[in-house]
Amino acid sequence: MSASTTTRPARPATGRTGHGRSRPHYGTHVFLTVMAVMWMVPLGWALFTALRPKADTDKYGYFSLGGAFNFDNFATAWTQGGFPRYFMNSLIITIPTIILVLLCSSMMAFAVSRVNWKFNITLLIMFTAGNLLPPQVLATPLFEMFKLIQLPYWFSDSGSLLNTYLSVIIANTAFQIGFCTFVLSNYMKALSADLTEAALVDGAGIWRQYVSIIMPLCRPAIAALATLELIFIYNDYFWPLLFIQSGDRLPVTTAINNLQGTFLSNYNLLAAGATITVIPTLVVYLVLQRHFVAGLTLGSSKG
C-alpha cells in the first residue's frame, strides 16, 4: 500500500532505448497541456473576474482586459460577506470534529485490530459500511432526533440541538469515524504483534499499549487522516445546511450559497468570495499535500 508509493523502482529504459521513447511523449505533452489548461480555466476565470472592479467590467465587459486589476473585491467580499464570522464557525466545527474522530476511531481501531474478541470484525464492518451510506439516508431522522433533544436555553437558543455547532460536530464525527477506523485498523494490523507482546510481558495494560506503543507508531497515518479530515469537514456542505438555520452560525462552505443572494448579480464579488473560500484549502494543499494524498490512498489501497 502506501509503502509501495515511496519505493518506486527507477524505471529503466526497457526495450527501446531511452531516447527512442521520448518521441511519443510529444503527443502526450500536447494532450496533457490542453487538459491542464482546460482544468485551470474555471478557477482562473473566477480569479480573473474577482480581480477586476465591477465598474470596469460593466464598462468594458467581462471578456476584456481593460480597466484596473486589484484586490478591492476581496476586501469588500471579506467584510460584506461576513467572512471572518464564517471562518470562525468553520474553525469551531472542524477542530473538535477532527479531535473527536481521531480519538474515537483510534480507540476503536486498536480494539478491533490488536485484541482478538468475538465481534471485532462484525463491528469493523458496521463502521466501514456506515461511512459509505449517502448522508441523505439518515438525514431526516437525525434532524427530527436533534429537534426532539431538549437542551437548556443557556446552551442553545433553539432549546434543542438544532441550530448549534454541536449538531454539526456530532453528525460529522459519527459519519467520519467509520472511515478513520477502517484506515487505522488496517494500519495497526500491519504492526508486528511482538510490539504489544513485549509490553504484555512487562505487565502493561491495554491503555498503556494503546497510548505509548501503538499510537506513536501510527503517527504517519494519523497525520494523513487529520489532513484529510480537515479538508473533508471544511468542505462539508450538507450537515450545516440541514441543522443550522441562523446564517451567522454557518461555516464557510455552506455560507457561500448565501453569497449568491448577498452579492446579487455582482459576479465580481461572488467570484472574490468563492476565491476566498478556496484559499484555506490551497494553503493546506501546499503545506500538507503529501499527507493529504497519503490519506486518500491509504483509504483506498485495501485489497
Add this chain to the structure above:
Amino acid sequence: MSTPTELSDSARRGSHAGQKPAARPRRISGRVRRLSRRDKMVLGIMVGIPTLVQLAFVWIPTLLSVFLSFTRWNGLSLSDIRAAGVANYSYVFTDNPAFWPAVQHNILWLLFLAVIATPLGLLLAVLLDQQIRGSKIYQSIFFVPVMLSLALVGIIWQLFYQKDNGLLNFLLGTAGTPAAVDWFGNSSINIWAALVAATWRHAGYVMILYLAGLKGVDASLKEAASLDGANATQTFFRIVFPAMAPINIVIVVITIIESLRAFDVVWVINKGTNGLELISALVITYLIGEGQSIGIGSAFAVILLVISLVPITIYLSRTFRKEKF
C-alpha cells in the same frame, strides 16, 4: 495490503472472546494471559463510546428512516405519527412527478462518471505515470479541484456557465445574443453542465488513486510482457490493469457511491429542481420544504439506501472476505 498479520495467525489458533491474541509460544510459552478486569473495562470503554456514537447517529437514524417511510407525519409532534402502509411508496412510484426524472438523472450521473470521468482519470494517471517532464506540475493542476467542496465547484462553474457574462458563452461567440445558452438554467442541458463540473473534480480523484495503484504494479511484470513482444496497449490492458484489481474495485465503488451521493452541486445550482432532480435532493426537499412530509421524504431515503447497499455490499465482501468472522 492484505498480508496475513500476526493477529490473524493467533486467531486461527483459536483464542476465546475477551482474550489477548495468543502469545507466541517461543516467546512466553504457556503464558496465555486472560485480560485483567481493569483491561476489560478499558477495552469496554474504547469500544463502547465509538460504537454508541456510530449506532446512535448513523444506524439508528437509518433504521428510523425505514420506519418513517411507512408512516404519515408532518414532523411536528411524535403523537402525530400515523401508520401509512406502503402509501408513501405507491405515491413515489406512481404519482410523484420528480421521482422518475430523479432516477434517470442518478443513472445518468453514474454512467457519465463511469464512462467519461473515471476513464479520463485513469488515462491521466497512465500518462503521468510515465516519467515525463513536468509530471508533478500536471498532477498538481489536475488535483486542485479534488480539494474543493462540491458546493464551491458549483459556484465556480456557475461563473463560467453564466448566460450573459460567463466565459463559455463568450468562447462560443453567443454571449449577449439570443442564442446564448443558460447552461445551469435550461432544464434540458443543465444536468450535462453539472456533470461536466462533477467530472472536473472526480477525474482528479480517480487519477490520484490510480497513480498510487500504478506505482504498486510490479515493474518486472511489464518488462516481461514487453520482452514477449507485447506493445504498450497490450501490456496495459492484459497485465497492468488486471494487476490493479484491488484499486479497480475501490474505484468502481467510489464511482457508484459518488453518483448516489451527488447532492451539493445541484443544491447549490437550484436546489435540485428544473432538470436537476436527484433522489438525494428529493429527500431534503421533503424534509425542509414547505408542507413537510416526512413519510414521503423517508421513502426516498429508503430507496436511496437500498440502491446504496449494492455497492456497499460488493465492497465489504471483497474487503473482508479474507478475514475471520
